[in-house]
Amino acid sequence: MDTVSNNPNMLEIAEIFHSIQGESTRAGLPCTFVRLAGCNLDCLWCDTKHAGGGRWTLDAVLKKVARFGCNLVEITGGEPLLQPSCPELAQRLLDGGYTVLLETNGSLPIDTMPEGVVRIVDMKCPGSGMTDRMHWPNIGMLNPVRDEVKFVVAGRGDYEWCRDIVRQYALDKCCAAILISPVWGSVSLASLAKWMLEDRLPVRFQLQMHKLIWGPDATGV
Numbered sequence: 001m002d003t004v005s006n007n008p009n010m011l012e013i014a015e016i017f018h019s020i021q022g023e024s025t026r027a028g029l030p031c032t033f034v035r036l037a038g039c040n041l042d043c044l045w046c047d048t049k050h051a052g053g054g055r056w057t058l059d060a061v062l063k064k065v066a067r068f069g070c071n072l073v074e075i076t077g078g079e080p081l082l083q084p085s086c087p088e089l090a091q092r093l094l095d096g097g098y099t100v101l102l103e104t105n106g107s108l109p110i111d112t113m114p115e116g117v118v119r120i121v122d123m124k125c126p127g128s129g130m131t132d133r134m135h136w137p138n139i140g141m142l143n144p145v146r147d148e149v150k151f152v153v154a155g156r157g158d159y160e161w162c163r164d165i166v167r168q169y170a171l172d173k174c175c176a177a178i179l180i181s182p183v184w185g186s187v188s189l190a191s192l193a194k195w196m197l198e199d200r201l202p203v204r205f206q207l208q209m210h211k212l213i214w215g216p217d218a219t220g221v
Helices: 058-067 084-097 156-168 189-198 209-214
Strands: 010-020 031-034 056-057 072-076 099-104 118-123 146-151 177-182
Touching: 010 058, 010 177, 031 058, 056 058, 056 099, 072 084, 072 209, 156 177, 156 189, 177 189
Parallel strands: 031 072, 072 099, 099 118, 118 146, 146 177
Antiparallel strands: 010 031, 010 056
């Protein structure tokens, strides 16, 4: 789905669920996920091909989120920034006292989101096949005390690209955390850790905790 409704009160929703946060610096915390439908990229290792959806009003989304009684909410996708109502959803969650995370594929400007949202920006490594779709000005939009940058690496070549980008842009000065994660089943965890340590890279090693708990093919978790 490359296009979504322009109705300011509607969202295309793939799923809303309560689970354990599997990634980011909040990994391990209970979290409510609002997965918006549709994506403008086609990463070779994509693990959310199921992100089709149905139309929800903003009020219905907020009501469903409130039922879980969880203060941490992540807006994810797909690519949530494709939907014009995404910033309004984030603002209404912030106004409701929630801590709001946004997971974005990095292809669209992140400055459309309201102040206070923790933006987690995926930097597309060459192994994704989508590096040329990156919106590089996003680096200059990062909040150094709040936002996070994520690299998903499929091999040594991706790791070296990640290392060079981290150094070229001094990313550790641009954001609150740099996360590096292996494509599930594609990279030796020990090798990735070894490369990081050898290069003294200022990044946080990350595993997808939800996949360790429920398996790589589970949905709604």
